[in-house]
Amino acid sequence: xxxxxxxxxxxxxxxxxxxxxxxxxxxxxxxxxxxxxxxxxxxxxxxxxxxxxxxxxxxxxxxxxxxxxxxxxxxxxxxxxxxxxxxxxxxxxxxxxxxxxxxxxxxxxxxxxxxxxxxxxxxxxxxxxxxxxxxxxxxxxxxxxxxxxxxxxxxxxxxxxxxxxxxxxxxxxxxxxxxxxxxxxxxxxxxxxxxxxxxxxxxxxxxxxxxxxxxxxxxxxxxxxxxxxxxxxxxxxxxxxxxxxxxxxxxxxxxxxxxxxxxxxxxxxxxxxxxxxxxxxxxxxxxxxxxxxxxxxxxxxxxxxxxxxxxxxxxxxxxxxxxxxxxxxxxxxxxxxxxxxxxxxxxxxxxxxxxxxxxxxxxxxxxxxxxxxxxxxxxxxxxxxxxxxxxxxxxxxxxxxxxxxxxxxxxxxxxxxxxxxxxxxxxxxxxxxxxxxxxxxxxxxxxxxxxxxxxxxxxxxxxxxxxxxxxxxxxxxxxxxxxxxxxxxxxxxxxxxxxxxxxxxxxxxxxxxxxxxxxxxxxxxxxxxxxxxxxxxxxxxxxxxxxxxxxxxxxxxxxxxxxxxxxxxxxxxxxxxxxxxxxxxxxxxxxxxxxxxxxxxxxxxxxxxxxxxxxxxxxxxxxxxxxxxxxxxx
Numbered sequence: 044x045x046x047x048x049x050x051x052x053x054x055x056x057x058x059x060x061x062x063x064x065x066x067x068x069x070x071x072x073x074x075x076x077x078x079x080x081x082x083x084x085x086x087x088x089x090x091x092x093x094x095x096x097x098x099x100x101x102x103x104x105x106x107x108x109x110x111x112x113x114x115x116x117x118x119x120x121x122x123x124x125x126x127x128x129x130x131x132x133x134x135x136x137x138x139x140x141x142x143x144x145x146x147x148x149x150x151x152x153x154x155x156x157x158x159x160x161x162x163x164x165x166x167x168x169x170x171x172x173x174x175x176x177x178x179x180x181x182x183x184x185x186x187x188x189x190x191x192x193x194x195x196x197x198x199x200x201x202x203x204x205x206x207x208x209x210x211x212x213x214x215x216x217x218x219x220x221x222x223x224x225x226x227x228x229x230x231x232x233x234x235x236x237x238x239x240x241x242x243x244x245x246x247x248x249x250x251x252x253x254x255x256x257x258x259x260x261x262x263x264x265x266x267x268x269x270x271x272x273x274x275x276x277x278x279x280x281x282x283x284x285x286x287x288x289x290x291x292x293x294x295x296x297x298x299x300x301x302x303x304x305x306x307x308x309x310x311x312x313x314x315x316x317x318x319x320x321x322x323x324x325x326x327x328x329x330x331x332x333x334x335x336x337x338x339x340x341x342x343x344x345x346x347x348x349x350x351x352x353x354x355x356x357x358x359x360x361x362x363x364x365x366x367x368x369x370x371x372x373x374x375x376x377x378x379x380x381x382x383x384x385x386x387x388x389x390x391x392x393x394x395x396x397x398x399x400x401x402x403x404x405x406x407x408x409x410x411x412x413x414x415x416x417x418x419x420x421x422x423x424x425x426x427x428x429x430x431x432x433x434x435x436x437x438x439x440x441x442x443x444x445x446x447x448x449x450x451x452x453x454x455x456x457x458x459x460x461x462x463x464x465x466x467x468x469x470x471x472x473x474x475x476x477x478x479x480x481x482x483x484x485x486x487x488x489x490x491x492x493x494x495x496x497x498x499x500x501x502x503x504x505x506x507x508x509x510x511x512x513x514x515x516x517x518x519x520x521x522x523x524x525x526x527x528x529x530x531x532x533x534x535x536x537x538x539x540x541x542x543x544x545x546x547x548x549x550x551x552x553x554x555x556x557x558x559x560x561x562x563x564x565x566x567x568x569x570x571x572x573x574x575x576x577x578x579x580x581x582x583x584x585x586x587x588x589x590x591x592x593x594x595x596x597x598x599x600x601x602x603x604x605x606x607x608x609x610x611x612x613x614x615x616x617x618x619x620x621x622x623x624x625x626x627x628x629x630x631x632x633x634x635x636x637x638x639x640x641x642x643x644x645x646x647x648x649x650x651x652x653x654x655x656x657x658x659x660x661x662x663x664x665x666x667x668x669x670x671x672x673x674x675x676x677x
Contacts, residue, residue, distance in 0.1 A: 076276055076321050077269045083261055083316050086204035087157070089197065090311055090400055096157055102403035108382045109399055109407075113158070116396060120155040123148055124167050128174030135479040138182035142191035145175050147393035149195045153202040154396040165206055172199045173211060176218035183226045186235050187245065190252025193223030194308070197252075197259035216260050224256040224271060239278045242285040243294060243451040244302030250275040250282075251309040258316055272313065276321045279309060283326040290331030291420030293450045295350035296339050297475065303332065304361040304394060311364065311401070324368075328422070333365035333374045338418035338428040339442070340377045341463040342435070347428065347442030348474040349459060351452035358382070360394050363402035372410045375402075376433065379410040417531045419538060423450050425526045427538030431562035439464045439659065441565055443557040445524030445540045449491055454503045455518040458510040458542040458555045462565055462584075464659035465604045470509055470584045473502040476631045484629050493520045501630040507623070507638075510542075511569065512581040513549040522547055527554075528677030534561050539673050550578060550645075556673045561664075568670050569653040573645050582653055583621065583640035584608070590639045592618040597639050605661045608639065612654040616641045 087093055103113045129141045129148070152168035155161070175181075175192060182188040200207070200215045207215070226235060227249075238245040257271035283306065285293060292299040306329075314320050324330070339346045340356045348354045358381045366374045392398075412433040419427040424446035432438040440463040448455045462470035481488050487496040498504045498517055505511075505518045522545030530537045537558035546553050552572040560566055571580060588599035588606070597608040597618040610616050618641050623633040645651045654670050 076273045077317065079266075079269065081269075081317065083258075086259075087202045088261075088316055089201045089255060089258060090308075090315060090397065091157070091202075092315065099399060099403055100158065103399065106406050107408065109403065112382070112395065112399060116151050117155055117159070120151050120164055120167075123152065124163055128171045130174075131178045133182065135482050137185050137479070138188040139185065139191065141175075142181065142188045142195065143393055145171060146191050146195035146198075149199040150393060150396050153199050156206070157202055165203060168199055168203060169207060169211055172196060172203075172215050176214045176222075178218075178222070181222045181226075183232055183235050186238055186249055189223055189226060189235075190249040192252075193219060193256040194252040196223065197255035201259040216263060219256045219260050220263065220267075224253055224260070224267065227253050227271070239274070240281065241451075242282050244282075244298045244305070246278060246282040247302040247306040247309070250279045251305040251312075254309055255312060258312060275309065276313070276323065279306060280323060280326070282306065283323060283329040285328075285423070286326065286332045287328035287422065289420035289422065290328050290333070290335040291422045291424060291426055292332060292335060293423040293446070294452045295352040295424070296336070296346040296348055296356075297352040298350070298452055299332070299336055299339075300357065300359055300361070303336075304359065307361045307364045307401075308394065308397065311397070330365075330369065331420075333362060333369065333371075334418055335420050335426075336362065337374055337377055337413065339426075341440035341442075341461070341468070342430070342432075342438045343440075343463050343466060343468050344377075344380070345463070345468050347426065347444075347461050348472050349426075349442075349444050349446075349456050350424070350450070350454055351475040352472075354468075354471070354474055356381070358392060358395075358398070360392060360398040360401065363398050363405065366405055367401055372405055373413045375405065375407060375410045376412055379407045382407050415531070416533060417529060417536050417538075419526055419529050421526065423447065423523075424453070425524070425540075427526050427529055427540075427557070429536040429538065429557075429559055431533075431536075431559055437465045439559050439562065439565060441557050441559060443538055443540060443555070445526055445542065447523040447545070448498075448518060448520045449523075453491070454508065455498060455505040455520075455545075456508040456510060457505075457518055457522065457524040457545045458540060458553075459508040460557055460567065461509070462657060464565075464606060464657075467588075467601050467604050467606070469586055469588060469599060469601070469606045469657070469659075471587060471636075472509070472585065473507055473633065473636075476500060476502045481629060486629060491520060493517070495520075499627065501623075501626055501633075507585065509584045511546070511553065511555075511571075512583070513546055513578050515579070515581075516549055518545040519547050530558075530676060535559075537676050539676050550574065550580075554673050556676055558670075558676070560668055563664050564659065564667070565657040566668075566670055567653075567655040567657065568673060569655075570650065570673050571645060571653075572650045573647055576647050578645050579642055580645055580651075581640060581642045582655065583638045585623070585636060585638055587635050588637075590620050590637050592620060592639070594618070595641075599639070604659075607656075607658045607663065609656040609658065609663075609667070610641060610654065611656075611667070612652055613643055616643060 155164040181192040238249040254275045257268040261268045417429040426444045430440045443460040524542035528539045539556040551574040556568040558566045588601035591598045599606040621638040623636045
């Protein structure tokens with residue numbers, strides 16, 4: 044009976060939310076920002092106006108890194124000449140891989156044509172554009188596919204406009220309008236417009252893609268183009284406000300790269316065409332998000348990969364826009380490392396040509412390190428990120444999060460942390476699992492209610508994360524952990540999170556603190572208060588290291604380096620390990636990983652404290668500081 048009521052209540056909330064969202068979308072359609080008399084630049088007008096190639100070439104000639112990126116793009120274009128155009132082949136429910144491949148090819152080839160005027164690049168780009176223009180559709184049932192394909196076609200149509208045949212221009216233009224821009228207004232596809240009112244990456248990607256299509260084909264239907272831009276400004280503002288107050292991105296590192304970069308593509312395009320961003324640039328949280336992204340990367344080059352994120356840090360073109368916009372080159376510290384240390388393949392990003400446009404005024408080799416060792420951000424998925432040094436490759440790095448499993452792409456990872464020291468990621472996160480195999484198995488991947496099938500996926504629930512589990516139960520989906528205090532003293536960098544609400548009904552209170560002490564070791568401190576029943580609490584950390592346990596200690600060994608876990612409190616605990624063998628046949632394998640930690644019974648109506656020291660190196664420091672209560676950490 045209770046389950047039936049909860050499902051009815053959830054359905055009612057869904058209906059009300061959908062109704063409000065539809066009203067919000069209708070209101071967007073009435074926004075008037077672009078003056079009907081506005082005169083926009085001739086082609087090419089997207090991102091790089093006619094004649095600006097000369098300034099770009101000057102930057103390339105004078106900066107070694109940009110010359111390297113430019114050469115890499117041309118090399119990739121040469122490898123594309125003999126390939127066949129993409130074909131309309133779906134992977135599961137998605138055409139997205141083909142849309143992305145087309146965007147990569149067209150953006151690179153169009154760039155190569157504009158910078159070299161070698162005929163081979165023009166002809167190969169034209170073949171790609173005609174091929175996708177002749178697709179039956181761009182798969183509007185999964186609208187990201189439409190958005191990226193529209194952006195690809197728009198860039199090619201605009202950048203090659205003067206050199207395409209009239210026949211080719213007509214075919215490509217009609218495809219952009221009918222298979223791209225037009226579908227966003229087609230009443231036969233009402234669900235395709237849901238992205239207009241959401242806060243996540245779908246909003247940013249879809250608005251950017253459709254807006255590129257409208258800007259590229261402006262002359263064909265100026266009124267439609269104005270409607271699209273007016274609507275997109277009103278819509279994308281919703282997503283940009285989700286970065287408030289400090290810039291922390293709810294969906295984590297990987298989707299920051301996706302949503303934020305497309306958001307910047309949109310801002311960059313409208314600023315170039317209209318000489319204004321219609322006030323979007325005043326979004327304080329959005330402008331702060333570059334600090335969030337920079338601090339998310341540890342000394343190993345890996346990111347704090349909570350939620351559906353991959354572990355490896357990658358080159359982020361959007362950071363070049365932020366560095367230029369904010370006049371703060373230190374924001375590009377990780378991009379400098381990516382570019383100068385050759386940690387990446389320069390063909391890895393389909394939007395790579397944009398890095399040259401946004402970064403032409405910066406020399407990556409002259410970027411200086413940031414100063415602050417701790418960064419914290421509130422919002423829907425609050426995080427705290429700290430390190431002992433920016434320049435020492437063996438520095439200690441800790442990321443800890445609050446948040447809620449309910450956020451888009453969220454996991455039951457509230458209170459979870461990652462840890463690096465001596466160039467090793469000791470405490471890690473599995474991150475994302477590939478969606479397509481799950482969807483092909485009819486797993487309800489996006490059912491984020493408490494009894495949703497999403498939480499049966501091993502990598503998504505709290506059993507696989509570096510957090511607490513009480514009585515072998517799941518965290519509460521509707522709970523939220525918040526960062527309550529931080530300290531920025533280099534001798535005691537710390538953050539405290541109140542994670543009580545994700546254990547509602549399990550314990551009365553749960554708080555977790557993480558600290559880097561004297562730049563030598565890490566302390567994870569938990570304070571738990573029980574209510575009417577005894578509970579069993581499991582503390583655990585995921586690692587790729589070889590683990591040797593002995594009493595209240597564990598030694599982790601990886602790549603010839605060591606880290607020791609010591610738990611002096613509570614007394615008489617015994618360290619142990621747990622397998623990461625997938626419990627379901629649809630779970631991805633987790634080879635070479637182990638969960639290490641301990642279990643403790645806590646009596647009813649009592650308080651308990653866990654002090655866990657994580658000490659890099661083979662030997663202990665002279666003393667381990669007796670930790671203060673969490674209330675005294677601020």
